[in-house]
Amino acid sequence: xQNTYNGFANLTPAVAAWIFGxxxxxxxxxxxxxxxxxADTLGRHYFKGCYIEGVADFVFGYGQSIYERCKISTVKSxxxxxxxxxxxxxxxxxxxxxxxxxxxxxGPQATYLGRAWRHYSRVxxxxxxxxxxxxxxxxxxxxxxxxx
Numbered sequence: 001x002q003n004t005y006n007g008f009a010n011l012t013p014a015v016a017a018w019i020f021g022x023x024x025x026x027x028x029x030x031x032x033x034x035x036x037x038x039a040d041t042l043g044r045h046y047f048k049g050c051y052i053e054g055v056a057d058f059v060f061g062y063g064q065s066i067y068e069r070c071k072i073s074t075v076k077s078x079x080x081x082x083x084x085x086x087x088x089x090x091x092x093x094x095x096x097x098x099x100x101x102x103x104x105x106x107g108p109q110a111t112y113l114g115r116a117w118r119h120y121s122r123v124x125x126x127x128x129x130x131x132x133x134x135x136x137x138x139x140x141x142x143x144x145x146x147x148x
Contacts (some may be wrong), residue, residue, distance in 0.1 A: 002099075014033055014034060014035060015033070015036050015037070015038075015039045016031050016032060016033040016035065016037050016038065017031050017037075017038055017039065017103050018039040018041055019038070019039060019040050019041055019042075019043070019045055019060070019061070019063065020041050020042050020043065021042075021043050022043035022044055022130040023043065023044055024043065024044075024045045024046075025045070025048075026044040026045070026046070026047045026048070026050055027048050027049060027050075028048070028049040028050065029047070029049065029050045029051075030050065030051040030052075030053075030097070030139060031051070031052045031053070031055050031058075032051075032053045032054075033051070033053070033058065034054055034055045034056070034058075034075070034077065035054065035055060035056040035057060035058070036054075036056070036057050036058070036060055036081050037052060037053065037054035037058035037059070037060050038052055038054075038058060038060070038061075039060060039061050040059060040060065040061040040063035040065050040097075040098065040128075041061040041062060041063060042061070042062055042063060043063060043064070044063070044064045044065065045063050045064070045065040045066075045108050046065065046066050046068070047065065047066070047067045047068065047070055048068045048069060048070070049068075049069050049070065050067070050070045050071075051070070051071045051073070052067075052070060052071070052073070053072075053073045053074075053075055053107075054074070054075065054082070055074060055075055055077040055078055055079055055082040055109070055111075056077075056079055056082050056083050056084075057083050057085065057086035057114075057115070057117075058072075058083075058084060059072075059084060059085045059086075059098060060085065060086040060087070060088070060117065061087070061088060062087075062088045062089070062090070062092060062094075062096045063096060063098070064096045064097060065085050065097075065098050065099070066099045066101060067098065067099065067100045067101065067103055068101045068102060068103070069101070069102045069103065070100065070103045070104075070107045071103070071104050071106075071142075072084060072104065072106075072107075073102055073104075073105075073106055073107040073108055074106075074107030074108060074109040074110075074111050074133060075107060075108065075109065076108050077109060079081075080109060080110060081109065081110035081112055081135050082109055082110070082112070083111060083112045083114055083115045084105065084111055084112065084113055084114050085098060085113065085114030085115060085123045086115055086116075086117040086121075087114065087116075087121045087123050088115060088117040088118045088121065089120040089121050089122045090119075090120060091120055092120055094120060097122030097123065097124065098123045098124070099123075099124045099126060100120070100123070100124065100125045100126065100128050101126045101127065101128070102123070102126070102127050102128065103128045103129070104128065104129045104130075104131075105128065105129070105130045105131060105133070105134065106129075106131040106133065107131075107133055108133075109133065110133050110134075110135055111133055111134065111135065112134070112135045112137070112138065112139060112140045113125065113130075113134060113138050113139055114139060115138075115139065115140035116139070116141055117142070
C-alpha cells in the first residue's frame with residue numbers, strides 16, 4: 001500500500017493503511033508513505049517480513065502489535081530528523097504497544113526511534129539492527145514533556 005500525497009513538501013498526515021480489528025496479520029506487505037504511513041490503530045496485529053517506509057510517525061496508533069523481521073526505511077524529506085513510531089498507550093494498565101523483533105532500520109535520513117504520543121507510550125526494539133541514522137538520543141518526548 002502506498003500513499004504518495006504530500007511528497008517532500010510540508011508533511012501532513014496521509015495514511016497508506018488503517019488497521020482496525022483484532023488479530024489481523026500481514027505477511028510480506030509494503031506500507032509506503034511520508035507522514036503517518038501505517039495506522040496501527042486498534043487491536044492485536046502481527047506483521048512479518050513487511051517493508052515500512054516513511055518520515056514522521058510512520059508506525060503510529062494504539063495497537064498491541066508485533067513486527068517481526070520487517071525492514072523499516074526512512075526517505076529524504078525537508079523534515080529532519082524523522083520519527084519511526086508514535087505509540088499512544090493511554091495508561092499504565094493499557095496493554096497496547098509495539099514490539100519490533102529482528103527488524104532493520106535504515107535509510108538516507110536521520111531519525112528518532114519514536115516520540116511519545118501519550119504519557120505511557122510503549123515501544124520495544126528487540127534484536128533489531130539500527131544503522132547510524134538513529135539520532136543518538138534515540139527518543140523524542142513530544143507531548144509528554146514535563147510529565148512525572
